[in-house]
Amino acid sequence: MAELVFFSGTMDSGKSTLALQTDHNHAARGLAGLIFSRNDRAGHNVLSSRLGLSVPAVEVTDATDFWAEVVRRRTRGNRVDYLICDEVQFYSPVQIEQLARLVDEIAINVFGFGISTDFRTKLFPGSARMLELADRVEPLQVEALCWCGVRATHNARTVGGVMVTEGEQVVVGNVSETGGADDVGAAEAPTGQVGYEVLCRRHHLRRLTAAVARPASLSPQTLPLDED
Numbered sequence: 001m002a003e004l005v006f007f008s009g010t011m012d013s014g015k016s017t018l019a020l021q022t023d024h025n026h027a028a029r030g031l032a033g034l035i036f037s038r039n040d041r042a043g044h045n046v047l048s049s050r051l052g053l054s055v056p057a058v059e060v061t062d063a064t065d066f067w068a069e070v071v072r073r074r075t076r077g078n079r080v081d082y083l084i085c086d087e088v089q090f091y092s093p094v095q096i097e098q099l100a101r102l103v104d105e106i107a108i109n110v111f112g113f114g115i116s117t118d119f120r121t122k123l124f125p126g127s128a129r130m131l132e133l134a135d136r137v138e139p140l141q142v143e144a145l146c147w148c149g150v151r152a153t154h155n156a157r158t159v160g161g162v163m164v165t166e167g168e169q170v171v172v173g174n175v176s177e178t179g180g181a182d183d184v185g186a187a188e189a190p191t192g193q194v195g196y197e198v199l200c201r202r203h204h205l206r207r208l209t210a211a212v213a214r215p216a217s218l219s220p221q222t223l224p225l226d227e228d
């Protein structure tokens with residue numbers, strides 16, 4: 001039985017890496033897949049992982065019709081056994097319904113990867129439809145961690161280093177390389193620079209990012225080293 005699977009996790013939890021591995025494993029067994037993404041941080045027509053690997057991908061736009069895309073390719077004689085769909089949070093609910101139809105009517109496996117909720121903890125429309133329609137919803141195995149060490153479950157947006165809860169739902173961006181505590185402080189960050197940080201629910205709801213909880217002056221780099 002073909003399946004619609006939703007691999008869901010916070011930003012930086014390994015979704016794109018898993019998407020690349022899923023494609024590799026299926027292709028290695030002689031299956032033919034199509035890779036889609038939308039608004040990858042590395043640009044258009046690409047699926048990239050923070051581990052450094054990236055592959056060409058079909059860029060999803062508002063006009064993309066997955067049903068038509070697959071039928072067109074198959075009519076030309078090209079095999080399509082499975083789809084890898086990254087950044088599904090940016091797909092429309094109608095596009096998610098097209099993916100479900102491909103599973104049910106043409107028996108194509110569809111592997112979707114994306115974040116469920118935005119920086120306000122609200123579901124993206126595409127992710128909501130995935131949660132509603134998927135045969136399986138799989139959490140990522142590798143835990144992304146909040147600065148407190150607990151599993152990160154939510155995505156925070158910062159503007160100029162300060163966590164915000166209002167703004168456009170879609171702003172392409174990246175998490176801080178360092179997790180926040182020794183990141184550019186609010187006062188130093190250029191005004192308007194958007195960043196993201198993954199947090200546990202407790203700290204997301206309290207707006208306690210790493211920079212707030214552990215100000216730069218107390219970051220590990222500036223603390224005296226332990227004497228052995």
Ligand SMILES: Nc1ncnc2c1ncn2[C@@H]1O[C@H](COP(=O)(O)OP(=O)(O)O)[C@@H](O)[C@H]1O
Pocket residue numbers: 009010011012013014015016017018048049050051142144
């Ligand atoms: N230098 C590194 N060494 C080992 N693992 C890394 C390194 N950089 C990133 N990672 C891993 O890659 C994960 C992010 O992978 P990625 O597929 O880009 O995430 P996502 O698509 O969910 O945003 C991190 O959670 C971490 O486990």
Ligand SMILES: Cc1cn([C@H]2C[C@H](O)[C@@H](COP(=O)(O)O)O2)c(=O)[nH]c1=O
Pocket residue numbers: 010011012015016039040041114115117118119120155156157169170171172173174196
């Ligand atoms: C929380 C949140 C995220 N985004 C954007 C930021 C990134 O470009 C992607 C997530 O990519 P990743 O591979 O999972 O790191 O989504 C957004 O537009 N709005 C948000 O609220």
